[in-house]
Every structure is written in C-alpha cells, then in structure tokens.
Amino acid sequence: xxxxxxxxxxxxxxxxxxxxxxxxxxxxxxxxxxxxxxxxxxxxxxxxxxxxxxxxxxxxxxxxxxxxxxxxxxxxxxxxxxxxxxxxxxxxxxxxxxxxxxxxxxxxxxxxxxxxxxxxxxxxxxxxxxxxxxxxxxxxxxxxxxxxxxxxxxxxxxxxxxxxxxxxxxxxxxxxxxxxxxxxxxxxxxxxxxxxxxxxxxxxxxxxxxxxxxxxxxxxxxxxxxxxxxxxxxxxxxxxxxxxxxxxxxxxxxxxxxxxxxxxxxxxxxxxxxxxxxxxxxxxxxxxxxxxxxxxxxxxxxxxxxxxxxxxxxxxxxxxxxxxxxxxxxxxxxxxxxxxxxxxxxxxxxxxxxxxxxxxxxxxxxxxxxxxxxxxxxxxxxxxxxxxxxxxxxxxxxxxxxxxxxxxxxxxxxxxxxxxxxxxxxxxxxxxxxxxxxxxxxxxxxxxxxxxxxxx
Amino acid sequence: xxxxxxxxxxxxxxxxxxxxxxxxxxxxxxxxxxxxxxxxxxxxxxxxxxxxxxxxxxxxxxxxxxxxxxxxxxxxxxxxxxxxxxxxxxxxxx
Numbered sequence: 001x002x003x004x005x006x007x008x009x010x011x012x013x014x015x016x017x018x019x020x021x022x023x024x025x026x027x028x029x030x031x032x033x034x035x036x037x038x039x040x041x042x043x044x045x046x047x048x049x050x051x052x053x054x055x056x057x058x059x060x061x062x063x064x065x066x067x068x069x070x071x072x073x074x075x076x077x078x079x080x081x082x083x084x085x086x087x088x089x090x091x092x093x094x095x096x097x098x099x100x101x102x103x104x105x106x107x108x109x110x111x112x113x114x115x116x117x118x119x120x121x122x123x124x125x126x127x128x129x130x131x132x133x134x135x136x137x138x139x140x141x142x143x144x145x146x147x148x149x150x151x152x153x154x155x156x157x158x159x160x161x162x163x164x165x166x167x168x169x170x171x172x173x174x175x176x177x178x179x180x181x182x183x184x185x186x187x188x189x190x191x192x193x194x195x196x197x198x199x200x201x202x203x204x205x206x207x208x209x210x211x212x213x214x215x216x217x218x219x220x221x222x223x224x225x226x227x228x229x230x231x232x233x234x235x236x237x238x239x240x241x242x243x244x245x246x247x248x249x250x251x252x253x254x255x256x257x258x259x260x261x262x263x264x265x266x267x268x269x270x271x272x273x274x275x276x277x278x279x280x281x282x283x284x285x286x287x288x289x290x291x292x293x294x295x296x297x298x299x300x301x302x303x304x305x306x307x308x309x310x311x312x313x314x315x316x317x318x319x320x321x322x323x324x325x326x327x328x329x330x331x332x333x334x335x336x337x338x339x340x341x342x343x344x345x346x347x348x349x350x351x352x353x354x355x356x357x358x359x360x361x362x363x364x365x366x367x368x369x370x371x372x373x374x375x376x377x378x379x380x381x382x383x384x385x386x387x388x389x390x391x392x393x394x395x396x397x398x399x400x401x402x403x404x405x406x407x408x409x410x411x412x413x414x415x416x417x418x419x420x421x422x423x424x425x426x427x428x429x430x431x432x433x434x435x436x437x438x439x440x441x442x443x444x445x446x447x448x449x450x451x452x453x454x455x456x
Numbered sequence: 457x458x459x460x461x462x463x464x465x466x467x468x469x470x471x472x473x474x475x476x477x478x479x480x481x482x483x484x485x486x487x488x489x490x491x492x493x494x495x496x497x498x499x500x501x502x503x504x505x506x507x508x509x510x511x512x513x514x515x516x517x518x519x520x521x522x523x524x525x526x527x528x529x530x531x532x533x534x535x536x537x538x539x540x541x542x543x544x545x546x547x548x549x550x
Binding site: 070 | 465467495518519522537544548
C-alpha cells in the first residue's frame with residue numbers, strides 16, 4: 001500500500017507485539033517540583049504540596065487514558081515524582097515528616113495515580129537535620145500511607161559511600177518491616193536505597209524529581225520483556241552477535257512507542273517531555289519476564305553459570321537499540337531483575353538456582369540492583385546494611401546506579417513466601433549469610449570516593 | 457509528526473473466504489469511517505488484509521470501533537485489529 005509505505009510484515013509485527021507479547025508503556029510519570037512549597041509550618045508546606053500536585057497532575061490520568069484509547073497501546077501506570085521531601089520539609093521545625101507523606105498520599109489518590117515517589121533524601125556525603133528527620137520518619141510514613149514511595153541515596157562515585165547512613169538504613173528497613181508486619185513488611189517494598197541515584201527515573205519505587213529538573217516534566221518508562229523474549233525464541237540458531245542485533249532492533253521498536261506516547265502526553269499536558277527510560281521492566285505475568293529471556297538465550301535456569309554474561313549482553317543491546325530510538329534517553333535504562341516481579345526469577349529462586357550472591361554479581365552488569373528480595377525476618381540490621389554497602393560499592397566503582405530494595409519478612413524463614421499482589425508480586429524468602437558484618441558496619445564514617453583512573 | 461492525524465490501520469488475518477472485504481467494509485462504513493487504501497496478500501497460509509482508514513468523519517471512537525470489529529471478527533472466524541497509524545510510523549520509520 002503506497003500511501004502508507006508499510007510492508008504487511010511490519011504491520012503484523014506491530015500488531016503481534018501489542019496483542020500477544022505484552023508490549024506496553026509501563027508508566028507515564030509526571031515530575032513536579034515542590035521547592036516552592038517550603039514553609040516554616042510543616043502542615044502549611046504539606047497543604048501547598050497537596051494543592052500544587054492536584055493542580056499540575058489534574059489531567060495526567062485522563063490524558064493517559066485518552067492516549068491509551070487512541071493509540072491502542074496499553075499504558076499501565078500514571079505516576080508522579082516530586083522533589084526530595086527532605087529539601088522541602090526542612091524549613092519547618094517539625095521533628096517528623098509523616099504529615100507531608102500523608103499529604104502526598106492524599107494528592108496521589110485525588111488525581112488517581114497509584115504511586116507517588118520522592119519521600120527522599122540525598123545523603124551520600126552527610127546528613128542535614130532535614131535528612132535525618134526524613135529518615136527517622138520512614139517507618140511510620142510508609143506504614144500509614146499506601147501510595148508514597150521513598151528513596152535514600154547513600155553513595156555516589158564522586159562522594160563515596162556514607163557508611164553511617166548505610167548502617168542507619170539497615171535499622172530503618174527492619175523498622176519498616178515491623179511497622180507493616182501484618183502485611184509481610186510491605187513498607188519495605190516502597191523504600192529504595194541508592195548509589196548514584198538518577199534524577200529523572202520514572203519507575204517506582206525509586207522515582208524522585210531531581211533538583212536539576214524543570215518545574216514540571218513528563219518522563220516515560222517503556223517495558224517489553226515479552227517482545228524481546230519472543231524475538232529471542234524465534235532465533236534459536238543465531239550466534240550471540242546476531243542475537244544482540246535482534247535484541248537491539250526489538251528494543252528500538254519498543255522505545256519508539258515510548259517516544260510516541262511521551263511526545264503526545266507532553267503536547268496535551270503542556271508540559272516539557274523529559275526522557276524515555278528504556279528499561280525492560282518485568283511483571284509477574286507469564287512471558288513478561290527478563291529471566292525467561294536469559295533462559296531463552298540458552299541457560300537451563302537463570303542463576304546458573306553464564307547468567308551474568310547473558311544479562312550483560314541483553315542490557316547493552318537494549319541500551320544500544322533504545323538510544324537510537326529516542327531523542328532523550330534517561331532514567332535507569334536497562335534490564336531490571338526484581339525477584340518478586342518476575343515469574344522466572346521467582347521460580348529460579350525457589351529452585352535454589354538463583355542465590356543472593358549470584359544476583360549481586362548480575363547487578364554488576366544490569367540496571368539497578370538487588371530489587372524486591374525477601375530475606376528472613378530475623379536478619380540483623382547490620383547484615384541488611386552490609387548488603388546495601390556491597391551493592392553501593394558495585395555502583396560506586398562501576399559508575400552506575402545501583403539500588404537495594406530488601407524485605408526482611410517478619411516471622412518468615414527461607415522457603416516461605418511474601419505476598420504483595422499486583423505489580424509488586426510475590427517473593428520466596430532467600431537465604432543470607434549468617435556470619436556477622438556487625439563490626440564492619442559499626443565503624444561508620446565514609447568510604448572515600450574511588451580513584452577515577454588506573455581502571456582495572 | 458503532528459498530533460492531527462486521525463488515521464488508523466485495520467488488519468484482518470485468517471483463512472480466506474467469501475465476503476471478508478464486504479463485511480469488514482460495512483462495519484467501517486456504518487461508523488462513518490472512510491477507507492483510504494486497501495491491500496491484501498497471502499502470508500504463508502494466511503489471508504492478510506490491511507486497510508488504511510480515516511476517522512475524521514467517524515461517528516464512533518477508536519475504542520468503540522474496535523469493539524465492533526472484534527465482534528465481526530468473531531462472527532467470521534478471523535482476527536481483526538485496529539491501531540492508530542502513528543504507532544506504525546514511529547515503530548518502523550525514523
């Protein structure tokens with residue numbers, strides 16, 4: 001058909017990706033600056049934040065719905081990220097910032113988004129009074145709210161690792177689990193500890209609106225493990241170079257959908273378009289799994305030898321394909337390997353093939369890190385902190401973002417399951433080393449920033 | 457690429473039989489949808505028809521139109537999908 005210049009194969013490929021391979025836009029995330037909401041009275045600041053979010057994001061959900069209808073591409077989530085709240089709230093004398101978290105929760109409910117990110121503090125070099133109060137507020141804030149997500153940046157390549165903050169976060173994660181013990185410690189699923197956090201990440205729970213960002217911005221997170229999985233399965237004989245090219249082409253097409261939806265959303269909301277985050281974000285749905293891509297590449301079960309190499313290639317090919325497809329790529333951009341949100345990861349962890357140590361190795365070459373991993377409820381705070389420190393070290397040395405989202409499931413042991421439902425999924429409790437890291441973590445202080453030369 | 461385009465691509469896939477074009481076109485005509493271009497081909501054993509259609513004068517939105525096309529597809533034992541033209545432009549042309 002001359003007037004459209006498409007080949008039938010191209011048209012059918014697109015139809016197949018959307019109808020059968022779970023191709024979707026995972027999230028349209030509106031970033032909103034709350035810097036002008038600071039007030040000496042926290043209740044006033046919270047009210048200002050509530051009103052501003054409701055005003056800016058009033059049409060976010062309806063525009064998302066309209067785009068979904070018109071383009072026939074599912075848009076799974078509409079979300080909001082805000083300025084790290086420690087920066088907004090610390091003008092007040094309040095000792096705890098729970099009131100602010102509740103205001104964010106109400107605003108998210110009022111505009112109809114399922115998560116709002118940015119109950120956050122950046123403490124890689126040290127803590128201000130506001131940072132300390134925000135961290136102390138986390139267990140209560142995440143227990144009494146449904147939609148608020150929190151993140152704490154404890155390390156960066158330029159600043160090193162703030163081990164005092166890392167130690168504190170070990171304790172806080174335990175407190176968060178205890179505060180929501182009746183719900184398998186769900187507060188921990190809404191708390192990310194970062195190294196090299198990015199300012200324009202549209203994905204939860206780690207999204208916040210960075211201080212270098214504009215007043216308001218639209219960022220889009222695309223998904224598409226299913227489409228990549230089908231493409232890999234169609235090429236059982238391809239060598240790895242050919243397979244990388246196939247993944248690149250698929251990632252390109254997936255990312256173009258993000259670019260399309262992002263531009264249209266930006267036009268209609270009258271808000272600048274920030275970035276497309278071209279991550280492969282799995283869901284618990286069958287076939288929408290990063291683990292199954294690695295298995296389709298030729299591994300009997302993810303977690304076995306070869307998993308790191310396969311993931312490295314997948315991650316790089318996704319970035320190469322995606323970078324060409326969008327005018328602005330940002331966020332985390334790579335393959336996510338959250339255990340509870342990926343059916344293949346769940347099965348491999350349950351079978352004992354995938355261990356925490358192997359996951360840590362895999363995070364050296366993929367985006368993000370130890371994500372949505374349930375560990376025994378009696379894991380000491382120092383062990384949680386040491387896991388965070390290991391992951392932060394990987395990010396710091398390799399100049400990449402790493403994150404930790406651990407759930408020390410109250411009352412649960414290795415082999416038990418935590419159940420969150422929905423996108424957060426379910427996770428088998430995985431074993432941690434029982435030998436103590438206490439004396440290492442107790443030292444506190446900062447691990448100095450690494451040298452940026454002599455790379456080996 | 458502007459936001460103005462109101463064209464969709466309708467794909468019909470299945471085993472060939474009498475009346476596929478007539479039946480599909482009737483659904484579109486009843487909804488005030490103008491067919492701009494049409495092509496058909498055989499991909500392996502499957503009959504594939506691709507229609508480019510303009511929704512500017514349509515009395516139905518894309519969602520409702522898709523519902524009617526799906527109902528027709530069920531009746532004919534085929535698969536019919538409809539998607540905005542920009543989706544294909546973005547995915548296959550830089």
